[in-house]
Every structure is written in structure tokens, then in C-alpha cells.
Amino acid sequence: MAPDPLYVATVAESVRSSLRTTDDPDEVRRYLYELRDTMYESEFDGRVYTDLLDGLESHLDRLEQEALGSIGETRRERIIDEVHRIERFCQRQQDNGDSQPSDDGDVTKMGNNITINIGNAGSDDGCLTDTTGGSGDLDPADAWDDDNQWNADKLSANTSGEDAFSDSSDRDDPAGSGVNITPKTWHETAAWDLKLPFGTTASVLRNGSDWPAYRRDLRRQGADSDVGTFGAPTLDWKTYLGGSPLGEPAVLGERLVVPTKEEGLLFLSRSNGDQRAQFNPGTTCYTSPVVHDGTVYCGFDDGLYAMDRWGDQTWKHSTNNWVRTVPLAFDGVILFGDSDGTFYALDADTGRLQGSFNCDDTGFEVSPAIHDGTVVAGTAFTALGIDYETGTVDWTTDITADQNSSYSKAPAVIDGTVYYPGKDAVCALNPNTGVVQWQADISDYGRIVSAVAGTDASLYVCTHDMDMGGYLHTIRKSGTVERTDKLEGGTPTSPVATDWGVIVGSLEGPLERYEGGESLFPEWTLGPSDDWTRAAPVVDDGTLYASFSRSLYAFS
Template sequence: MRRLAFTALLGPAMSTAASHAADWPTFMGDAARSGANAGTGKAPGGFQLAWEYDLHAAVAASPVAAGGLLFVAAEDGNLHAIDIASRQLRWLFHADAGIASTPAVADGLIYFLSRDGQLHALDAASGAPRWSFRTGGEARFAAHGMFGLPRDGHKRADPWDFYLSSPLVADGKVVFGSSDEHVYALDAKTGAMVWSYKSGGMVHAAPARADSRVIVGAWDSALYALDLATGALAWRHQTGADHKDSIMLGIQAAASVDGDMVYAGSRDGFLYALDAATGQLRWRHDAKGSWVPGTAAINASQVFVPTSDAGLLTVLDKRSGRKLYDFPTQVWTFASPILVGDSLVVATMDGQVHQLDAASGKPLWRFMSPERLANARGILDAEGKFDNQRLYGTRPDEMVSALEHVKRLGAFIASPAWVQGHLITVDALGRVRAFRPMAKS
């Protein structure tokens, strides 16, 4: 495979031998996928744009950071390593296919999965390749008769299946899922396979760690708990699956783990709270027919749940599942929310970033992309909701082109990150933005 790593002589050499307090080295900040690495202390009084960096490429993967470098992967196959201090490109690695897997950084290496089925391990400081592992192939989820379209013998790919599995690095292993329906655990230093587990569907969710187990969902709508050391199945929990229209099925988001609880959203329209040890249902929240496509953030008492068609961020009591409040995003939210101090930050598909008081849901700050402000194609109505007539016209089956119009609003598919006291976002058009906190007035 062609590998290009360009190293610029910019700034001091990166050290990844030890973890850095300001790092955000993996999807949702930690192995539990809690989104809470920055969730202590008081919230900033909003944010101010500090700098921008344009990748000039589509982006679905979320940014990560370690040792002074910000890593952003794009669908043109480029992984960018940006020196945060100088805001300059340190190195660029080019894979032979798009990258929709959020990278993970650990012990001096960075790992990610590309759409040609390669799990790459690079030196995080220089971008030099260390090893690669080939899966059985990566693809979008597809089904017959999807979204009620004719069953004409052709499977149709799901345009909302944005992501590939993001690696989990734990106990010397790299664990990730594949479209070939397997979960793999590789030796983190050599890439040698330690174990694999055959699930019942494509695995595009990021694995989460729960003590000695890995929790991961699949497109068969099941959640699996696997032994981290051996890959043995500890338990399996089946969520709902609509096989008639292939709409309300599949788990595409990572589960989040909090002590003895696992929280997992499903496209069957529910968020599930399961016992981490047994997989038994503690409670579930009904999203009223809306997908739960993002990973829930968790603080000491609350679970923050993004939804799609409902146009809501729902906040629940994490022990009982009782609804505390809804925040109307008005549009689909696929990006996962994160906690910054005692506030929540959520980025949405209409090019907005919201900061809320986590306890009450009171809006604290908002960013709107220039394209969202302009709304040149008129696909947002006066209430800020998608105008389906303008979006789809007379062809409701034209979901791919409709989704491209949405992306041109500066939509957020990638989740935010908290790096060196800055909020980092990357929109679907490939624009990286760093926001510095403002003091409360």
C-alpha cells in the first residue's frame, strides 16, 4: 500500500511516552467513551474563535490529540497531524482510501481504520508507518428495501452510516470492529492478531472498555460484551430490529460505560441502560421513533442523549432513566456531546455548536457556521428545522443528494474534543476550529 508521511520541521519534537493532562487521545476522550474528560470545574462563559485550519476534504471522524499534536482524519485518505502551538502541519499520512475511523493514540503510536480495510499503526511523532492489518473489507451498511424503497434485488447503502469503528487501546491490545462482522484484538506493538470474534452484523461502533471486558454494538442491533483478554462472549443484549424497511435497526454509536452501568443508543429508537456485569436491562428510554445514533455523555448524575428525527438532546437521570429535560436542537444530531466543566457541548447537523448548563439545560453560548447563517438553499425553515419539501423535493428517495445539501451547511458529523483548554470542532467540510474559553461576565 502506498504510504506517504511528510514531516515538517515545526516546533519541538513530540513526546508520547507519558499521558498528558491536556490530551484527548481517543473517541470521547477516554476508554469508557464518557465524553467527560473535561467535565470537572465550572463552565466557561462561552467561547471565542481562536484559530481555524482548513483540510479541504470531507470529514466524519472526530479529532483527537496527544503530546501537542492534533490529529484529524479525512475522507480523502489523509491523516493530518497539526502542531497545536504553531498551528502548522507537522506531518501528513496518506492512506489509499478514506478515513472515517476516529484515531486512537497510545504509547507513541496512532491507530485508525481506513475504508480499504486497513488498520494502520503509525509513529505518532513522525507519521512513519509501523505496521498494518487487513480486515475482510469495509463498506457501508446496506439492505434490501431500505427506507421503504423497492425490493428490486439490489441492496442500498445507508447514507447515514457515516463511520467506521474507532480503535480502543487497552492492556497492550488494539480492539476494533469491521464491516466483515468481526471484532479484532491485535497486539498493539506488532499488529499480530490476538483474537477475533464473529458478531451477527457489521461492526462500525467504537468499542468501549468496562473493566476486563469490551462492549461493542453491531448492525444486527445487538450489544456484545467480550472478554478483553480472550474475546470470549460474556453476554449479548438484543435491541430492536425492523427488517421490513431496514430503518429502525442497528447500533452505530459507541456504548458509554459508567461504573456498573452501560448506556447504549440504538436506531430502534431507544437508549438502553444495562448492567455491565450481566447485560440485564436496568431501564430504557423511548426516543419516540427517533434514532439514537450518537454516544451518550455521562456526568455524576446525568446521561446526555443525542437523537435524530426528534430534533432533541434528551437528558436523563442516569440511575432511573427519568427524563430531566429536553434541549431542542431542531435537527439530527449524530455527533456525540461532551462535557466541559459543568456544561455540555453538542454539535449538530445544521452547522451549530451549543453550550448548555448541564444541570438545567439553559443555553450559555452558540456558534453558527457562515453557511448555516446564510441558509442559501433554504433547506431550514423559520423554526430552524429541515424543510423536507426543499430538501427532498418530489423524490423522497434522493437521500444521498439531500444529505450532501445538509453537509454544505457546515454540518457536524464529527464529535467535539477538549484539548489544552480549547474546544475543537471539525465540520463535514473539513474546517477545524479551535475556540478559547471566555470568562463569565
């Protein structure tokens, strides 16, 4: 007799618990083989089951092929996440009988009934069920548009609230940095109601295999925690993308989500680069995706989209203008700003608007960060400190960034300080007050075109000048510019920054590596001689992924 879903879920739960107590590869393989064999004996079928089984087999293949000592924390968390997905799938199969659930059961349409998972609201099982045409303040049926797609804009939202500031007086700049700190009046400031999760901001954001922010986490390093010394590179595979990759890839389990300008998002196998899925809404993508609890979120010219691992759209939230900043996924909430100057907080599961405000400034150009309850974001001329729980703007600091920029700028948050990229200076901000502690002026080398990346020792940022080319700057956390290195190509990417060194690419140039503050060019370079770097490289689980022209390369 085939095992029922509840039995398989019990095996998965036992395996998940056991994996948390060991990093021995032989024991991990034994546990995974036990779960795999149980799944084979079951009578599950369908796309969800097949994909989950493929993910499990992929982990086993990599464990068999690689000569491992102990398994790194990131690899183990990724395996645990995959097992947890199997456990949840089996539990849903048990609960739903013969029905075929979606990947995470967040939004499903069944005949004339809509079921929306909204946490603990509505009923004991955390689902609010309504019928088409039903009464009440929230009618989920209204959220389905003519194309049978979930559109969160059709749900009502509370955007009432008081202006964040009524006092327009200036505050002093105690650092003497020349950066004005001026409160402004913001319109339509939302009084949203969120709860800050237990634990530090950094621990919540660094959740297993999630990729919840631009450059993976708030240090903006572009690398996972298990990265080691990157020696002589070996090309594992190369895949032609068909479109221009203007944003960096994000890791989704055993897949890479690669953004392209013309082809939308491509879902590739991390093991060989084969395309497994595609999401293309027909509009342009200039930014990078993030991953939160198995769902992908990415901005396009007409709004923010959420999709599952097969590229199927979960929901869309239309915006007033294009989204070129990278969203921040934090504890079930998606935070981002658009080019019209509107900042949004959306429910990650449903896309429902928790609140928004529009500032009398230009559009948002700097991707958001968060530290202990304060969200830091930026327009072309202003850095903002937003209360995470209420949505009110607590402070603003006048820092010029860039208007209508095509570069992905983002601040780093390290040890309680926000390192914010201006137009031609890096500013150290107090996240609670917005006061500038120091600024590192690098205006002699053009304008900043990257995120600020940080390690325990230093900060790294790139600039570009039309006549002089691209530069990599190393800045101490005291604000002193330690060194400036000329890059071989043109406009640089955001750097991969780790304790062992830095890797950075540039338009019409190769990937270059710096170690101990010294360039290893030309002994260590990556990239074909007839191609150019298009987007920032990333390192995950010992593999470096980099795009050149319209192709993606994997080096180990």
C-alpha cells in the same frame, strides 16, 4: 565536550521525577529550561530529535504566554509524557550507538534483519530478532510486503477455540424491558491469552495524555479532566482541511490528529493549526482515531492502520470489510470490530493478531468499551460481552442499533454500569451478565445518532428525525428522561458533556451550549453562519476544537 546520550537521559529522568512533585508553573519552567539547554548542548540531530525539541519548546511557549495558577493534572501529565519520550530517545541513542532509531523502536528493518519489540518474549531486552528466511513458527520477514510495509496479516495467528455458546435457550429479562437476552453461537471464536492489568479499567484507560477511546475515555465526555467553565469563546485559529472531517480529532501531545474522508489523517499543531504531517493510504476514513503510548490507530475501508506522530505507517492489519467503529486501545491491545462481523484483538506494538471471532450477525456498529475484564461491543442487532483475557463471548443481549450506520455510536461506562445506545432507546446493562436494568425510550424523536455521554449526574444522547430535526436528551441514571431539547440544525454530533454544561453541534447548525439544563441559544453559539458542523467537538486543556464544513476551528 558535548553531553552524551546517557547524561541527557539522566537529566530527563530527574526532570520527570521532579515534575511529579510540583504544579507550580515557575518550577515547571525551570525544570524544562534545564532539559532544553542540555539538549541544545548535545550533538543529537535528525527528525526525531528536532520533533522532541519542538514539543519541549511548545510547552515552554505556552507556559510563558499564559497567566497560570497551578498547572492542571492533564497539562502536567502531557509535559511528563513529553519528557519521558526524550528520556527513551536518549536511552535508545546510547544503546544503538550511531544508528538512527524510529520514533518508538517498535518495528525496524535493518538490512536482512527484522527486530520486533514484543514485550518480554524472546530475549532479555524484550526483542525478538529473526533473519529473513529463518526457521521457526514466527518469521517476521514474512510480514514485510512488496511495498516494504509492515503487514501483520502475514503473521500466523491462533484463531482456534470452542464456540462461545452451545446452548441457544433464551434467558429471562428480569427488568421487563422488552429487550431479549439470547445467547447465540459464534464462529471461529479465538482462545486468545491476555492478562488484565493491575488497577481499575478506568485508571488504565485514563493514562496521561493518551486519547485511547472514542470521545477520549469511557465516559465519552469528549473533554479532558481539567475542563472548567467555558465562557465567552475566542477564535484562536482556523485551518482549511481540504477534506470532509467525518470523525473527531484526537490529541497527540502538542498535535491534533484530524480524520478526513478524502485526505486521510492530518497532523496539526495545536498552537496555530499548521499542518505538520499527513497519513493517506488512499482509502476512505469514516471514523475517528485513538492515541495510545504515542501511536495513532485509525480504521479505514480496508483495515486498521497504526502510525507514528509524523504520519509514517507502523503497521496495517487488513480486514474483511471496512472499519467504521472506533477502536479501543487498552494496555497494549487494540480492540475493534469490522463491518463484516469480525471482532479483533491486536498487539498495539506490532499489529499481530492475538485472536478474532466472526459472529453470525451483521457488522459491528457500536464501538467497544471495557469494564473489569468484560469488553462490550455491538453489532446492528446484538450487544456482546467478551472476556478480555480469553476472547470468549460470555453473553449476548438482543438490542437493535443501526445497520450500515455512518454515525459513531458508543456506550458509556460509569460506576459499573454500561449505558448502551440502541436504535431509539438507551439501555442500562450489567456488564457481567448483559441483563438490562432499564431502558429509556426516546423513539418519538427519531433514532440515536451519537455516543452516550455521561457525567456524575446525568447521561446525554442525541437523536435525529428526517422530518423533525435533531434533539438532545438528558437522562437520569435511573432511566428517566429528564428533558428533551430541540436543536437548531439537522443531524446532531456526539455532545461534549461536563459537570458545568453540554456543547453539541448539528448538520446545518451551529454549536450550541446548555447549562443547568437550559439552552443558551442564541446568546452563546459558535460557528460561521455559512458553514455547518461536520464532526463532534472536543475540549482539551481549555481549548475547544470543532469542524465546520472542511475547516477546523480552535476556540479558547
